[in-house]
């Protein structure tokens with residue numbers, strides 16, 4: 001019997017065609033309207049497998065998908081899925097670690113460099129005709145080389161950020177992590193410290209910790225207020241790790257010098273978000289892993305996980 005597969009993702013065409021050859025596929029590029037969401041829930045009633053991203057799963061959705069065997073997420077973060085409820089139903093949840101680590105760390109450094117040199121502001125000056133003479137001190141940025149890098153969450157992406165900072169920019173590294181990781185103290189000549197120490201000693205703070213109950217709202221006004229003069233916060237993990245209200249007020253009153261964000265409490269960012277009015281924030285639309293190569297590798301890995309579970313084999317990367 002052909003398995004029913006629900007896809008909610010812009011898979012690359014050859015992969016979609018391959019899945020369509022092997023399974024009965026219902027495809028949504030994204031769930032953009034109420035009609036899409038309704039059609040998606042209907043398709044899930046007979047689904048044996050789901051592959052995709054940016055779909056928030058809950059118990060009601062799982063209850064309405066009694067045949068579901070595998071959720072193959074095209075992401076490494078699995079905060080959108082209720083893990084216990086999924087496990088309790090015997091469904092296998094898989095994700096896409098490793099293949100997106102470098103692209104996401106690059107995005108972290110892109111934001112870090114843009115914030116340090118105020119690249120968004122400067123680009124707007126050129127486009128709006130405000131570049132009429134050479135720029136002066138009010139438009140200067142800050143150096144990166146040799147400054148202290150603080151990494152919040154020394155997982156795969158955190159290590160790739162530390163590697164770039166340590167080897168590329170000669171930055172002393174401090175990091176905060178749940179488990180003790182003495183091996184990274186050696187690898188990056190780094191120090192594992194408390195969150196408070198990290199915030200008070202770093203010039204650049206890059207947030208790469210996974211979102212969970214334990215990290216939701218981890219970074220608040222108290223920590224932001226303890227930062228050095230001209231400290232910069234970069235968030236490439238999940239918006240909910242940083243209290244956005246506190247971040248906005250610290251950027252507004254100058255308590256925090258600058259921020260570079262790829263992720264937000266609510267995505268897409270609302271058009272009335274106070275972040276949009278801030279010159280001292282660089283904002284990207286959650287593009288951490290969005291390169292052709294990386295997204296294809298993520299789709300391939302997710303599809304391999306799906307195929308293996310449907311064939312009765314263990315997943316390559318269970319979450």
Ligand SMILES: NC(=O)C1=CN([C@@H]2O[C@H](COP(=O)(O)OP(=O)(O)OC[C@H]3O[C@@H](n4cnc5c(N)ncnc54)[C@H](OP(=O)(O)O)[C@@H]3O)[C@@H](O)[C@H]2O)C=CC1
Pocket residue numbers: 076077078097098100104153154155156157158176177178179208209210211212214215236237238262263286287288289
């Ligand atoms: N912006 C984007 O487009 C992208 C964002 N991401 C985000 O990045 C996150 C990290 O990915 P990746 O590095 O691959 O994941 P990892 O699982 O390798 O790293 C997560 C790290 O967070 C640490 N951690 C977890 N909980 C806590 C806690 N309560 N306190 C302190 N540290 C904690 C873990 O510590 P321990 O060693 O104890 O496990 C681990 O080192 C993803 O979960 C996702 O949200 C990922 C890809 C793209």
Ligand SMILES: O=CC(=O)O
Pocket residue numbers: 074075076077078100288289
């Ligand atoms: O945000 C992206 C992910 O892979 O997680």
